[in-house]
Amino acid sequence: MLRNTLLALVILVMGYMFYNVYSNYETRTELSGISQHFTAQGAEEVGAANIVTAIVVTYRGFDTLGEVTILFLTASIIAFFLKLKDEDYESSIDHRATSELLVTASQILIPIIFLFGIYVFMNGHLTPGGGFQGGAIIATGVALMILATPNIKLNYHVIHWVEAVSGVSFVIIGILGIVLAGGFLDNRILGLGEFGTLFSAGAIPIIYSFVGLKVGAEISNILNKYQKSQKEKV
Amino acid sequence: MENFDLGHISLLIGFLLILVGFWGVLTQKNIIKIIVGFTILNTGINILMVSLGYVKGKTAPIIDNAVAQTGNHDVSASVVDPVPQALVLTAIVIGFGVTALMLAYAMKLYNAKKTLEINKFNDLKW
Numbered sequence: 001m002l003r004n005t006l007l008a009l010v011i012l013v014m015g016y017m018f019y020n021v022y023s024n025y026e027t028r029t030e031l032s033g034i035s036q037h038f039t040a041q042g043a044e045e046v047g048a049a050n051i052v053t054a055i056v057v058t059y060r061g062f063d064t065l066g067e068v069t070i071l072f073l074t075a076s077i078i079a080f081f082l083k084l085k086d087e088d089y090e091s092s093i094d095h096r097a098t099s100e101l102l103v104t105a106s107q108i109l110i111p112i113i114f115l116f117g118i119y120v121f122m123n124g125h126l127t128p129g130g131g132f133q134g135g136a137i138i139a140t141g142v143a144l145m146i147l148a149t150p151n152i153k154l155n156y157h158v159i160h161w162v163e164a165v166s167g168v169s170f171v172i173i174g175i176l177g178i179v180l181a182g183g184f185l186d187n188r189i190l191g192l193g194e195f196g197t198l199f200s201a202g203a204i205p206i207i208y209s210f211v212g213l214k215v216g217a218e219i220s221n222i223l224n225k226y227q228k229s230q231k232e233k234v
Numbered sequence: 235m236e237n238f239d240l241g242h243i244s245l246l247i248g249f250l251l252i253l254v255g256f257w258g259v260l261t262q263k264n265i266i267k268i269i270v271g272f273t274i275l276n277t278g279i280n281i282l283m284v285s286l287g288y289v290k291g292k293t294a295p296i297i298d299n300a301v302a303q304t305g306n307h308d309v310s311a312s313v314v315d316p317v318p319q320a321l322v323l324t325a326i327v328i329g330f331g332v333t334a335l336m337l338a339y340a341m342k343l344y345n346a347k348k349t350l351e352i353n354k355f356n357d358l359k360w
Contacts (some may be wrong), residue, residue, distance in 0.1 A: 007261060014252075022242075026241065027239055027242065027289070027290045030289065031289060031310055031313075034317065035310075039310040040310040042309075049298060051296065051297070052319045052323070067328070070327065070331050071327060071331060073328075073331070074331035077335060078334060081342065082341070082342075126262070128294070130323075146253055178243065196297075219347040233278065
């Protein structure tokens with residue numbers, strides 16, 4: 001009883017503080033200084049139609065490298081924590097039969113999901129989306145695959161190689177930026193191209209493709225580890 | 235209430251989701267439900283950050299025909315703030331990492347005691 005009262009009190013006080021912020025909030029009518037620079041000069045300097053992508057990949061590219069590192073760290077900690085042996089990857093569990101609907105639908109949907117994921121990370125500089133989103137979409141395809149056939153044996157060597165190669169390529173493109181253009185992760189190592197086409201915005205489509213492959217491989221790896229670390233029969 | 239627009243709506247939804255998530259984290263006994271509470275909290279904070287970048291009556295920061303028509307070809311006069319959106323992208327990725335780690339811990343805890351009730355994990359209680 002005392003506990004519930006205290007909880008209600010905490011939530012109420014939080015709600016009151018939020019209400020004060022909310023009631024004093026006024027919608028902004030113009031951009032702040034740095035955003036004005038990004039939006040006014042972004043198309044010219046970076047060549048990406050999607051200004052959020054221009055900020056994520058080029059203006060704050062170092063941040064993106066940090067994000068990729070955090071994802072890698074998560075995958076490493078999970079690998080360390082779940083401690084899978086080689087025979088665990090080969091193990092199969094007795095599971096309830098998966099429904100016919102799920103199996104049939106997954107056969108049709110998985111290629112389309114992969115294609116859509118690739119589309120999203122290739123067009124990150126033109127449309128809403130990008131490497132992280134595309135990678136997450138690819139990983140949903142893998143999740144569907146695991147749900148439809150729980151004893152599937154994903155080739156984790158391929159996943160590890162895709163992850164490693166795309167991670168290293170991302171850093172190499174960043175270093176090429178120092179050599180050929182203005183600084184680390186500068187996208188002008190390739191020509192900016194015609195604004196609004198697929199092959200434009202310099203290195204952004206390439207960087208985002210590597211990010212997308214890396215994120216997709218990493219999340220697939222995590223999902224595979226969750227599935228394979230089930231010891232007992234379900 | 236006279237200035238009730240998209241910014242206010244998303245701010246309100248963000249605050250409500252934060253409260254719901256916080257309530258879930260504090261009151262639920264099942265570890266999976268606590269993790270769901272954390273993700274709702276996370277989503278609320280993300281919506282809050284995006285809504286703080288909203289500029290009244292402006293469109294998404296992607297340069298296309300819609301942007302060219304509204305702002306007389308001046309991009310910075312026709313789009314919302316892109317910086318909070320870029321930062322939220324980072325926050326979503328970190329939120330994903332945290333959720334994945336919490337799920338791995340939940341799996342380990344379940345393997346250790348065959349239960350997900352948080353009250354059963356009282357080894358450090360005296």
